[in-house]
């Protein structure tokens with residue numbers, strides 16, 4: 127599975143018993159659709175939780191998303207290869 131995750135927060139107006147309200151829903155390019163909320167913050171949290179779920183172990187995540195055309199939660203082959211280079215192991219020993 128190499129689906130990329132490019133979530134967005136969808137927003138639309140909805141009729142409620144209290145009148146019109148904004149609805150928010152986190153959706154991801156992988157096909158996941160989270161719950162609908164009336165508060166944007168909750169949709170944002172859904173999105174963050176989804177990304178936390180799908181993200182690979184920290185060592186495999188991209189550490190240079192801009193340079194590699196990826197996102198910080200992507201598994202990045204370029205960065206994984208870099209980890210294999212000798213001399214970088216100390217990196218993991220910190221902390």
Ligand SMILES: [Zn+2]
Nearest residue numbers: 131154156158
């Ligand atoms: Zn996703």
Ligand SMILES: [Zn+2]
Nearest residue numbers: 188194202205
């Ligand atoms: Zn990378």
